[in-house]
Structure formats: C-alpha cells, structure tokens
Amino acid sequence: MYSNIPRSEEYQHRLLEFIRQEYGISAAVLAPAKRGYYGETWRLDATDSSYFLKLVYPAAHKAVYERSFSLIQHLCDHGIDFISRIVKTKDDDLSTRFDGAILGVFDWIDGENRETDATKIPEYQMLAKVYAVPSCGVPIRREDFSGKSADTFFEQWNVLDNIQIHSLLEKHRAKLEQRAKRLKYFAELCQGDTADFFITHGDAGGNLIVNGDRYFIVDWDTPILAPPERDAWVMCSRDWARDAFSKALCQNGIRHTLRLERLAYYCYHFFFFYLTAYLDGFTQTDTMREIEEYIDGWIEGSIQYADTNSQS
Structure with missing residues (x-):
C-alpha cells in the first residue's frame, strides 16, 4: 500500500543521503519498486550494483519486520541462495531506522513476480x-x-x-x-x-520472482x-x-x-x-x-x- 504514496524530492534526497551515510552506498537512481504490500519499496541503482529498499511504517508491522532479518541471515548462512541477501550497514547491523520506519537494504533480484501452476514445482x-x-x-x-x-x-x-x-x-x-x-x-x-x-x-507463491530458469522467494517478513x-x-x-x-x-x-x-x-x-x-x-x-x-x-x-x- 505504502509504495503508492507519492514521496517528495526532499524525502527521496534525505533517504539517499541516509543510505550513503549508513551503508556507504552512493546512489545514481532511486525509483519506486512495485513489490510489497505493507512496505514502502524502492529500487536503488548505484554505480556497479542495484539494491532493494523496504521501509515499514505501520506500528503493527514494524516489530514483525524487524524480527525477520535474523531469520533471513540464518537462512543465507545455511546456504539458501534463492532469497534476498541482506546488505548490512557500515556498523554491521542487519537493519536500521529512517524517518520512523524500519529500513532494510537487500541485493536487488531481477525478474517478474509470477504465480502459475508451472511455478509450483520449483x-x-x-x-x-x-x-x-x-x-x-x-x-x-x-x-x-x-x-x-x-x-x-x-x-x-x-x-x-x-x-x-x-x-x-x-x-x-x-x-x-x-x-x-x-x-x-x-x-x-x-x-x-x-x-x-x-x-x-x-x-x-505470492512472493515468487522468476528470472529465466531461476526462481527466488522474497518477502520473509512473517516466517513462523x-x-x-x-x-x-x-x-x-x-x-x-x-x-x-x-x-x-x-x-x-x-x-x-x-x-x-x-x-x-x-x-x-x-x-x-x-x-x-x-x-x-x-x-x-x-x-x-x-x-x-x-x-x-x-x-x-x-x-x-x-x-x-x-x-x-
């Protein structure tokens, strides 16, 4: 929902400056990403890499989102390579806070969000x-x-x-x-x-990204x-x-x-x-x-x- 709220140039500038200071990433382009429901999502293109930014503002979802980072890192540490890999802050934190929201930065995964009978096997x-x-x-x-x-x-x-x-x-x-x-x-x-x-x-199924013959499962906000x-x-x-x-x-x-x-x-x-x-x-x-x-x-x-x- 929050991805549809227009953000001013001033807000985007503050976000980019915050990313530069906290993550050491100097961005070239910041664009809305049509992924997520409760989160505000962006694609950030830097000089040699692209990133996925997700900010969660609603109080009811912030704690759930913040807890998910350690689970994502745990899966990555155990060799799961078909999920979004977390980009840590310069202080080695898995997430941070911006403008009252919980902010997470991930490696960008190219592909299309798709769910069909054919995608069920992978x-x-x-x-x-x-x-x-x-x-x-x-x-x-x-x-x-x-x-x-x-x-x-x-x-x-x-x-x-x-x-x-x-x-x-x-x-x-x-x-x-x-x-x-x-x-x-x-x-x-x-x-x-x-x-x-x-x-x-x-x-x-609703969070499956398809890129050619590769498949990814994203949005691990509510693992149980x-x-x-x-x-x-x-x-x-x-x-x-x-x-x-x-x-x-x-x-x-x-x-x-x-x-x-x-x-x-x-x-x-x-x-x-x-x-x-x-x-x-x-x-x-x-x-x-x-x-x-x-x-x-x-x-x-x-x-x-x-x-x-x-x-x-």
Whole structure:
C-alpha cells in the first residue's frame, strides 16, 4: 500500500543521503519498486550494483519486520541462495531506522513476480530446502493454532466507520460466522501437537520472482515455525499439487505426510487473515468489489476440499 504514496524530492534526497551515510552506498537512481504490500519499496541503482529498499511504517508491522532479518541471515548462512541477501550497514547491523520506519537494504533480484501452476514445482522444491534448515537459535514465533485471525477480523469489522463495507459484510454474516466456528473447531484439533514444525514462509507463491530458469522467494517478513501445511494449503484441492508438495518433501529428506486437519486450519485461518488485510487497506483500493469477489472466490475450493476430507 505504502509504495503508492507519492514521496517528495526532499524525502527521496534525505533517504539517499541516509543510505550513503549508513551503508556507504552512493546512489545514481532511486525509483519506486512495485513489490510489497505493507512496505514502502524502492529500487536503488548505484554505480556497479542495484539494491532493494523496504521501509515499514505501520506500528503493527514494524516489530514483525524487524524480527525477520535474523531469520533471513540464518537462512543465507545455511546456504539458501534463492532469497534476498541482506546488505548490512557500515556498523554491521542487519537493519536500521529512517524517518520512523524500519529500513532494510537487500541485493536487488531481477525478474517478474509470477504465480502459475508451472511455478509450483520449483516453489515447493525451494520451500522443502528451507524446511531442511535447522531452526535452533533463531528468534521465530511458533504456531499455536489459536484461531485468532477470526477474532481479529470481527474486531476490525466492529470499529469500521464505512457504512458500505458494513452492509456488504452484514450480507455475508451467516457465512462469516460459520467459518469462524470452523476455524475454532480445527484449531482445537491441531492444538498441542508440535510434531514436524519447520521454518515456513506463509505466502511463498505470492512472493515468487522468476528470472529465466531461476526462481527466488522474497518477502520473509512473517516466517513462523509451523508445519508444512502452512505453505501447502493454497493448492490443497489439486491432486497434482499435493503430490508435488509431498514429492519435494521426500526429495529433501523431510518425512512428513500432509494432514487434513492442519490444511483445514490454515484454509480458514488465511481466509480471515486476508479479509482483515482488505479492511486495513479499504481507503486505498477498490475494496468493495475485492471483498465481494474474495468471500466467494478463489479460496473456496481449498476450504471445500479441506472440509470434505477432514474429520468433522
């Protein structure tokens, strides 16, 4: 969202001067980068290198973003080479602060943000390689299957002052309340079992960069120590996708069988997670249309599959 806010020449000049002082990078060109949702993103071209700048201003996301840097560095230290490599400050810090925001500088990755059926195989292979990285010593949140994403959504709904969106959500109230109950049900099924927890991304498909025959997964802002179902749920209604995910796990030494109750939990969890994100940004997007399409849209197939095949 914040990438769409126009920035003055004075702001850009201050940012460039800050980068020069803190990182020792003298930039030639600074241009907005169309990557990221909650972050303000830039491409910085210096004399012999290009960099990706991401600044996070919203208070609710700053702490999450700041914690992600040590995880990214941990993955790089363990040989993961298909993620954005952090550029450290002159003081060897992984991130810094600018204008009240958390600022991170990364090597620029050329390519196109693309998600298709064809990109799922390399995506799953990369995720399985990440799962093989030990999580010891990394400050990363553990999945607790709380089901709180539904609570967060209803709290957000209650404080909205947009009458049109209120009316739209009210039209779907029965469905939304039923899905909240289903989320709580599957949360209770999953709670207490921490077997097969790995470093997960949470939205790898939406953050896949394709450059020729090379693939990268970016935006590691919200990693969680969780089961692979957190990354597998999106395509769980497709037989070939579940087979491909399982094959990638096996090929990388991960002995895990996808569990239906966990897939179902994440279907419902992310349904409310994304819906809340729409409400967060309703002043800057065509949210009425997007919410209407989303509630009965692409996520429906995954939910139906998980519901039909899980214990209920």
